[in-house]
Amino acid sequence: MIYDVSVFAILIFILFVILVLGLSFYFARKTKSASGYYAAGGNIHWGVNGIAFAGDYLSAASFLGICGMIAFSGYDGFLYSIGYLAGWVVALFIVAEPLKRLGKFTFADALDSRFNSKAIKLTASISTLIVSLFYLIPQMVGAGDLIVPLLGFPHWVGVIIVGSVVILIVATAGMTSTTYVQFIKGGLLIIFSTILTIYILKNGFTLNPGKDYHKFTKMDVKLSDGKISSLQDSTYLVIKDTIIDKKFHFVKLAKNNVERWFKLNTKDTITQLDEMLSIVVLSDGKKLYNGEPKIARKFYQVGHATSLVVNGVKVDSTGALGPFEFITVIENSQVMRFAKKTFEDNGEKVTVWYQNPTAGKDIVKPGLLYKLTSKTGATLWDKLNFLSLMLALFLGTSALPHILIRYYTVPSQRAARKSTIVAIAAIGFFYILTLYMGLGSMLNGVLDVESSNMSGPLLAKYFGIGLFSIISAIAFATILGTVSGLIVASSGAIAHDFMDKYLNLKMKDKMKVKAGRYAAFGVGIFAIILGILFKGQNVSFLVGLAFAVAASANLPAILFLLFWKKTTAKGIAWSVVTGITSSILIILMSPSMFEMYGYAKKDAWIALDNPGIISIPLAVIALIVVSLLSQKDNSSKIEVHQINHDK
Amino acid sequence: MLHGPAAKLENDNAASKKAKLGIVLFFFYLIIYAGFVFIGLACPELMGVHALGKQNLAIVYGFGLIILAIVMGFIYNALCTRMENKMNTKK
Numbered sequence: 001m002i003y004d005v006s007v008f009a010i011l012i013f014i015l016f017v018i019l020v021l022g023l024s025f026y027f028a029r030k031t032k033s034a035s036g037y038y039a040a041g042g043n044i045h046w047g048v049n050g051i052a053f054a055g056d057y058l059s060a061a062s063f064l065g066i067c068g069m070i071a072f073s074g075y076d077g078f079l080y081s082i083g084y085l086a087g088w089v090v091a092l093f094i095v096a097e098p099l100k101r102l103g104k105f106t107f108a109d110a111l112d113s114r115f116n117s118k119a120i121k122l123t124a125s126i127s128t129l130i131v132s133l134f135y136l137i138p139q140m141v142g143a144g145d146l147i148v149p150l151l152g153f154p155h156w157v158g159v160i161i162v163g164s165v166v167i168l169i170v171a172t173a174g175m176t177s178t179t180y181v182q183f184i185k186g187g188l189l190i191i192f193s194t195i196l197t198i199y200i201l202k203n204g205f206t207l208n209p210g211k212d213y214h215k216f217t218k219m220d221v222k223l224s225d226g227k228i229s230s231l232q233d234s235t236y237l238v239i240k241d242t243i244i245d246k247k248f249h250f251v252k253l254a255k256n257n258v259e260r261w262f263k264l265n266t267k268d269t270i271t272q273l274d275e276m277l278s279i280v281v282l283s284d285g286k287k288l289y290n291g292e293p294k295i296a297r298k299f300y301q302v303g304h305a306t307s308l309v310v311n312g313v314k315v316d317s318t319g320a321l322g323p324f325e326f327i328t329v330i331e332n333s334q335v336m337r338f339a340k341k342t343f344e345d346n347g348e349k350v351t352v353w354y355q356n357p358t359a360g361k362d363i364v365k366p367g368l369l370y371k372l373t374s375k376t377g378a379t380l381w382d383k384l385n386f387l388s389l390m391l392a393l394f395l396g397t398s399a400l401p402h403i404l405i406r407y408y409t410v411p412s413q414r415a416a417r418k419s420t421i422v423a424i425a426a427i428g429f430f431y432i433l434t435l436y437m438g439l440g441s442m443l444n445g446v447l448d449v450e451s452s453n454m455s456g457p458l459l460a461k462y463f464g465i466g467l468f469s470i471i472s473a474i475a476f477a478t479i480l481g482t483v484s485g486l487i488v489a490s491s492g493a494i495a496h497d498f499m500d501k502y503l504n505l506k507m508k509d510k511m512k513v514k515a516g517r518y519a520a521f522g523v524g525i526f527a528i529i530l531g532i533l534f535k536g537q538n539v540s541f542l543v544g545l546a547f548a549v550a551a552s553a554n555l556p557a558i559l560f561l562l563f564w565k566k567t568t569a570k571g572i573a574w575s576v577v578t579g580i581t582s583s584i585l586i587i588l589m590s591p592s593m594f595e596m597y598g599y600a601k602k603d604a605w606i607a608l609d610n611p612g613i614i615s616i617p618l619a620v621i622a623l624i625v626v627s628l629l630s631q632k633d634n635s636s637k638i639e640v641h642q643i644n645h646d647k
Numbered sequence: 648m649l650h651g652p653a654a655k656l657e658n659d660n661a662a663s664k665k666a667k668l669g670i671v672l673f674f675f676y677l678i679i680y681a682g683f684v685f686i687g688l689a690c691p692e693l694m695g696v697h698a699l700g701k702q703n704l705a706i707v708y709g710f711g712l713i714i715l716a717i718v719m720g721f722i723y724n725a726l727c728t729r730m731e732n733k734m735n736t737k738k
Contacts, residue, residue: 075705082683085713089676092720093669097662328701365694365705372691383688390684413659417727421720428713 009150009469016473017165020181020480044179046415050422052179053406055186057084057397057427059135059482060142060453061543062434063189063475067459068452069541070438071303072337074363076370077438080544081431083393087547088427090555091398092420098562100407100416106489107404108497111557117569118502123576125497127553128401130580132490132523133530134549135400136483138542140531143479145453145539150472156532162476163528166483167521178484179409185477190426192471193433196456199463200440201326204318205305205333209445210462214300216355217275221264228264231273244343250276250352252345258291263354277302277338277353277449280345301458303447306357307334323436330439333360337442338449353449363439381607389544392612396547399554402482402489453539483527491519544610545587552579552615556623564627568634571627579619586611661730668730672723679715683708 044052062084069077102110108124140159147158169177220232227241228251239259240252249264251273262273277299280288289299308315309332318329338353362368370386371378397403407416441447441455446462448454457475461468495515500507507515534542557575560567587593590609591601608614659665686693686704694705 075709078709082709082712085716086676086680089673089680089716089719093673093676093723097665097669101659101662324700324702327706331701331703361695361703365691365703366687367691367694372687386687387684390680390687394680413662414728414731417724421724424720425717428717431713432710 006465006469008465009472012469012473013150013476016477017480019184020477021165021168023177023180023184026177043411044176044409046410046419047422048183049179049406049410049415049419051186051426052182052409053186053403053419053423054190054426054430055182055184055478055481056402056406056485057423058186058189058430058478059543060139060475060479060539062430063193063456063478064142064145064453065138065539065541065543066431066434067438067441067456068454068539069369070435071441071447071455072452073369074358074439074442075366076368078435079366079370079390080393081434083390084397085424085428085431086394087397088420088424090395091403092417092424094562095398095404095558096407096416096420097413099404099558100410100413106408106492106497107401107554108493108501110404111561111572112501112569114561115569115572117573119573120569120576121497121502123573124554124557125493125502127576127580128493128497129490129523130584131399131401131546131550131553132486132493133526134546135402135543136486136490136523136527137530137534138539138546139479139483139486140527141534141536141542142453142539143476143483144531144535145451146457146472146476146479148451148454150457150469150476155535159528159531162479162483163524163531166480166487167524169480169484178481178488179406181477181484182481185474185481186426188474189478190430192467192474193430193437196460196463196467196471197433197436197440199467200436200444200459201323202320203440203444203463204321204326205308205329205443206317207305207308208316209304209443213304213445214302217262217273219273221271221273223271228273240345242343242345244341248341248354250343260291261350261352263352274355276355279351279450281349283347299450301446301448302336302338302353303442304336304445305333305443306336309333326436326439327364330360330443331364334358335360335363335443338447340449363442379607384613385607385609388548388608388610388613391616392544392548392551392610395551395555395612395616399550399558400547401493401550401554402485405489405492406485451536483524487520487523487527488516490523491516494519494523541592541609548587548610548612548615549580549583551612552583552619554579556616556619560620560623560627566627566631566634567623568627568630570630570633571623574626575619575623578622579615582618583611583615586614659731659735661727661734664730664734665727668723668726672719676716676719680712683712 066077066080069080071077099110102113107128108121111124112120140162143162144155144158147153147161148155169181219236221228222230226243228238231238236253236255238251239254242251243249251262251264252259253262253273261276261278263276265272265274278290279299282288287294289296292298308318308329310318310329321329335358337356337358339356340351340353342349342351344350358368366372367376371382372386410416410419437456437459441459444459444462446455446458448458457468457472460471495512499505499515500512553576556579557572560575561572586606586608589605590611591604591607592609594604595601686708695703698704698707
């Protein structure tokens with residue numbers, strides 16, 4: 001997709017980055033101790049921490065990924081909103097206060113609080129690092145996606161800019177600046193998403209989303225022996241007539257020396273060719289967008305209603321809509337979505353997006369992405385995928401290291417609880433808005449089929465360059481903030497858990513901060529590389545994987561530590577190792593990864609995209625079995641009440 | 648070596664009562680969340696049925712799960728604060 005670069009957008013963006021960096025340098029002068037660097041001295045107000053929680057949590061996955069997924073797959077994207085929010089219930093009711101009581105700087109501190117075990121220190125620090133890296137990938141991918149329309153740079157430049165700014169933030173001031181960056185960004189994200197939603201409702205829907213919206217060519221054809229014998233429009237020339245399979249009959253036509261792909265559709269007695277969007281990678285590596293170089297701007301933004309029904313009457317335009325009426329109108333209307341298909345043509349790799357008219361009633365319920373009914377050919381694996389995703393989202397939140405460390409920035413257990421509730425209210429409100437932003441993008445002709453992640457910002461652009469600039473800058477700050485939190489968590493795992501506690505290097509306070517800063521630099525560089533490698537993936541899907549790894553590696557250990565007296569250090573360590581290895585192995589063998597490797601999805605070694613349904617129970621079994629086998633080790637265990645008395 | 652928290656914590660006599668309340672509320676929410684997942688798996692057609700006014704079950708249940716989490720959070724906090732005020736009063 002070609003985007004115009006806006007000077008105003010660039011100015012707003014630069015202003016945001018300066019603000020964030022200024023804040024970091026201001027707090028850097030105050031950050032001298034390890035407690036200040038890793039846990040903001042434990043002095044953050046619960047209200048600020050609550051919104052900062054929201055800032056941490058509403059990452060690129062929420063704003064860019066979920067909106068994009070809803071825009072492309074309807075309600076199935078909203079499942080992520082529901083699952084992500086439900087996960088906070090586990091955090092609030094089960095984890096928040098006990099974890100605050102047990103830990104100091106990091107999640108490993110809490111796990112190890114009763115055991116003083118080297119195995120826990122090592123496995124928990126590795127787990128923190130791996131989960132944080134899994135979570136970092138989508139943030140960096142999102143950063144690259146954002147920078148393309150905002151500044152006009154290539155994807156990899158965006159990844160490098162985010163990585164560099166974040167390294168600077170974290171390496172200077174640690175958790176205090178990260179907290180205030182998250183607070184500002186979390187608040188702004190919610191305010192401006194509300195404004196965007198008001199625009200969407202006020203605007204309503206029209207059959208023609210704008211004067212620049214591309215009118216897709218449609219023409220009648222005659223067939224002979226299943227092949228095209230004549231075209232309604234004689235200015236076109238048939239170049240290639242190819243039947244991919246039973247469902248797909250594609251035709252390449254030429255006009256004015258430009259070749260474009262069409263899809264043959266037969267309905268009743270009418271046979272028609274419908275124009276598609278296409279990207280052709282030529283044998284010399286050059287790419288053609290709808291038959292022309294990218295610069296020709298012939299690769300259009302799409303997504304519109306083909307029929308609009310208000311109160312049983314077909315209309316061209318709905319006018320302003322109420323929040324519930326908005327959903328009802330979509331349910332009764334029909335929407336033109338675009339589905340992707342890839343094939344080879346004379347050694348050239350062709351990707352087409354064909355028109356896929358979809359009934360509104362199928363958009364506002366699950367089933368477009370996750371096949372659930374026998375009518376859509378759902379298999380047992382499809383159902384397991386759905387179950388696995390919902391399980392991972394529910395259990396993943398309270399196992400994310402960068403979320404858990406935020407419990408150590410407040411002064412008391414009561415403050416930990418209150419900040420969690422502020423977070424739930426803010427995040428819950430935002431997630432309701434995602435449905436409107438996603439569906440608004442779907443029908444307003446703003447979708448970039450190459451990147452679902454840009455749906456939200458591009459919808460803002462539809463309403464004006466000012467709103468787009470601010471929303472994009474906030475989305476960028478969202479990524480900066482989340483990546484900062486993740487890098488603080490990772491540097492804590494390396495410098496505090498691994499170097500100081502596991503290797504027992506006996507570092508002084510100043511040295512711990514220095515080690516944390518070096519670790520932040522290393523993790524930041526690694527995150528930049530991964531962000532470039534994973535370009536093109538939906539960020540919410542990638543975060544779903546991070547949740548699954550976190551839920552498998554960390555949550556069984558946390559819950560059993562809190563609620564099962566027979567839990568041993570070996571049990572916890574083995575549970576963490578089992579959770580990490582099983583979840584990662586399943587991800588590596590999954591259909592989505594096979595597609596990334598360049599193979600067909602159906603050739604994947606396991607038909608499961610989200611590993612939680614297998615890896616979480618495996619981690620639980622490992623913990624129970626190993627704990628029961630190592631009960632004699634529990635003689636040196638320290639009870640919680642003893643910890644409290646020791647303080 | 649024990650790890651203390653970043654900030655010094657006061658003794659909380661209400662901790663175990665709050666933990667029990669948390670578990671009860673957690674299981675209450677879990678059952679409702681599991682109901683949503685079960686309908687999606689066992690009878691997904693039901694998600695399209697109008698449940699409240701002109702809104703289908705998917706919308707009502709989905710919004711309901713988000714709003715319920717917020718409401719339960721406030722109730723939990725109110726009950727916990729009352730327990731803390733009652734049980735942690737210095738004599």
